[in-house]
Every structure is written in structure tokens, then in C-alpha cells.
Amino acid sequence: QKEVEQDPGPLSVPEGAIVSLNCTYSNSAFQYFMWYRQYSRKGPELLMYTYSSGNKEDGRFTAQVDKSSKYISLFIRDSQPSDSATYLCAMDSSYKLIFGSGTRLLVRP
Amino acid sequence: NAGVTQTPKFQVLKTGQSMTLQCAQDMNHNSMYWYRQDPGMGLRLIYYSASEGTTDKGEVPNGYNVSRLNKREFSLRLESAAPSQTSVYFCASSKGVGQDSYEQYFGPGTRLTVT
Numbered sequence: 001q002k003e004v005e006q007d008p009g010p011l012s013v014p015e016g017a018i019v020s021l022n023c024t025y026s027n028s029a030f031q032y033f034m035w036y037r038q039y040s041r042k043g044p045e046l047l048m049y050t051y052s053s054g055n056k057e058d059g060r061f062t063a064q065v066d067k068s069s070k071y072i073s074l075f076i077r078d079s080q081p082s083d084s085a086t087y088l089c090a091m092d093s094s095y096k097l098i099f100g101s102g103t104r105l106l107v108r109p
Numbered sequence: 110n111a112g113v114t115q116t117p118k119f120q121v122l123k124t125g126q127s128m129t130l131q132c133a134q135d136m137n138h139n140s141m142y143w144y145r146q147d148p149g150m151g152l153r154l155i156y157y158s159a160s161e162g163t164t165d166k167g168e169v170p171n172g173y174n175v176s177r178l179n180k181r182e183f184s185l186r187l188e189s190a191a192p193s194q195t196s197v198y199f200c201a202s203s204k205g206v207g208q209d210s211y212e213q214y215f216g217p218g219t220r221l222t223v224t
Binding site: 034 | 113149150151152154157201208210211212213214215216
């Protein structure tokens, strides 16, 4: 079993929809939870990160962590075609990151 | 600032050939990383360098060697390429270790095919 699981998608939504992207994990020692966005044929870039449980909001993006369920989510409000990308969750492990395999998102105009 | 640069962008090798992937960053970061990305597997850490002069193995180090040439440059060498090493390779850097390692800046990647 992988330490971090993520549905590969693709997830296809119409422009303006609310998008929910999720990861589950098995290691209860994880404390920091990151979301990276990767456009096609580019390197990933950090979107946001949260520490421990709770919510964090940044513009149209909200990251949510539920440590009791070992479940994290990224919500995108008012999704735009420019949000079409692969979203990777990542978690801390001894000063290194463990990445999920990524969920491909397509926002249709 | 160029950020993180990688060369080459594409490479085709025959089984058994060797090559070095080059990576440089101009952000004065202390830590650098090499990952490979395969379909359905996500990013997997090959080697990392917490600071100049140190290197450590990641999750999938077999078949690779690294050199932290100076603070800016971190190279990845395949001594005898195998088809299983066909992948997209990303170099990344961060300010340091600990919490500073969670914000990593990635290069554009090198697409390697081994036939």
C-alpha cells in the first residue's frame, strides 16, 4: 500500500464549478500537507501548504486537513480553464516530501 | 532569475550507455533534489543534497549517482542506462531542510528514453 493515495482522474468539470481534489494517507506522523500544481510538460509548483489539521484559504483555493481520517482536500471555487493541470498532494517525511501520484483536472470552457 | 534550469530537455539512450543530467539554481538555495516521475507513480525522490558537500539516498537510488558540484549545481549520473530508467527527471531546490524543504522549486524536467 502506498503511503499517499490519490485518484488519478481525469476529473472534467465545466467552468465555474467547485472542484474537490482529495488524498488519503497512512502515516499518522505526517504534520505538513502540501498541494502542488503541474501544468503539462512543466515542473510542479507549490500552491499552498497547511500544518496539522484545519483549513487554509488562498483566493479561490482552500486546503483542508482531517488528521483523524487521514484525509486532505483541495477545493477550487469558480474554476477556470487555466486551472486545468495535474494536482499533486505531498506530505513531509523526515525533511523530505512524499508525493501522491496526482489528479488530472480539466476545466471545460 | 532563471530559477532552476536543467539540461538536456530530451535524451534518447541505448541500454548500457551512460549520461549526466545537469541542474543549476540561482536562488541561493541550500538544498537540492532529484526526482523521477512515472505514470501512476507520482514523483519519487532519487537523491537529495541537504547542503553543499552532502548527499543522501532517497526512495529509488539504485542505478544512479549524484554530485553536488557547488552550491548552485547538482548533477545526476546514469552509469549504465536500463529501459526501467525511462522517465521524466526533475531537479528541485529549497531554501533548506525541515520546514524550508516543503516549498520546493522545480526545473522544467528532462525526458529520458532508454531503448
